[in-house]
Amino acid sequence: MTEDQRGAALLRGAVSSPRASFLELFFDLVFVFALTRVSQRIIDDVASPGRDVWSEVAQTLLLFLALWLVWTLTAWVTSRYEPERGIIQFVVVATMFGSMVMAVALPRAFAERALTFACAYLAVQIGRPLLITVALRRHPRRTVTVRILAWLTLGAVPWLAGALVPQQALRAVFWTVAVAWDYTGLALGWPVPRLGPTRVSGWAVMGEHLAERYQQIFLIALGETILIIGFTFSMSEFSAARFGAFALSFLVTALFWRIYFHRAGHLLAEAIRVARSPGLLGESASWTHLVIVAGVLLTAVGYELVIDHPFARMESTWAVFVMGGPTLFLAARARFEYEIFGRVSRSRLAGVLVLAALAPLALRMSPMVALASAAAVLAAIAVSDAARSWGRPAERPASPL
Known part of the structure; x- marks a missing residue:
């Protein structure tokens, strides 16, 4: 040889x-x-x-x-x-x-x-x-x-x-x-x-493999939030308020999972496979997932603050994590949708705008109420996704990249 x-x-x-x-x-x-x-x-x-x-x-x-x-x-x-x-x-x-x-x-x-x-x-x-x-x-x-x-x-x-x-x-x-x-x-x-x-955009890549790796790093980030939620609640004194914050934090994590994988998250591998420039889409998805994971990590910090201080006075720094983390995640997820389909659903754009508008108002809320507000916005997007796809054939990827 x-x-x-x-x-x-x-x-x-x-x-x-x-x-x-x-x-x-x-x-x-x-x-x-x-x-x-x-x-x-x-x-x-x-x-x-x-x-x-x-x-x-x-x-x-x-x-x-x-x-x-x-x-x-x-x-x-x-x-x-x-x-x-x-x-x-x-x-x-x-x-x-x-x-x-x-x-x-x-x-x-x-x-x-x-x-x-x-x-x-x-x-x-x-x-x-x-x-x-x-x-x-x-x-x-x-x-x-x-x-x-x-x-x-x-x-x-x-x-x-x-x-x-x-x-x-x-x-x-x-x-x-x-x-x-x-x-x-x-x-x-x-x-x-x-x-x-x-440029990595010109590399020949195994599309399904690269997509699976991005999906896995996102799940790792969600796993990190589960550890934060579990450790924080188990190390604190049990109370009804803290249990409510614990359950709410878990709900937000589940909504992250649902919103990420709805359509675009499942179709990333196929989108890379059929793309005219698979490396370009793979490179773009790498930057997008960097921001998605950062949003999840910021939210995890907010979880600990909410579980430890569910009805305390909201500090200005706390609001950045409690409200800013979901906003960053949702904005990056909107870009991810564009990478796969070449368009962004109105519910995601509306969700980003509502969360951004709620951020300054969060200073007048307790941490629990602020996180509940973010959860309500995310839940509305998840419901909108389900309603829009109900009874319709699965959309095929049409990446502009």
């Missing part, structure tokens, strides 16, 4: 299973824990008096974006390369361990664990394309991983500089530059001199 043939053996072929492998599902378990650390970090910041909450939330956003980039690039790797090959399995398991280290370091990543977080991130992001480049040997596709490797290696400079400076403010500046650099590379295709860019 020639070197080109050995490299080609790593690529997904026609006989590859389009379903996510058990190894990938195992990999996702780390992100159940990691997303819980993200939410808990924000919860601790909101609950701690005297802290600059929005500065802390901005820091947590940077850490979440780093985790998301690790997950999404791994999803694209397993969609392009055969996950049953030993080297790809090693890459996934090594990424899993690095992600676990990042999650463990995350609560104190802007303090004494900064270097641990940065080194774990860089080991994953640089080690993955390096190993695949070596494994591809002389196969033409190795130029893709060479671009990624060169771009992320240069991006290691601000990551390490931020980890080594003692001031948190400077660390935030360096890491903001680092995250911006890494996401710019993803958006532009990691352009390097002479080789140029390689």
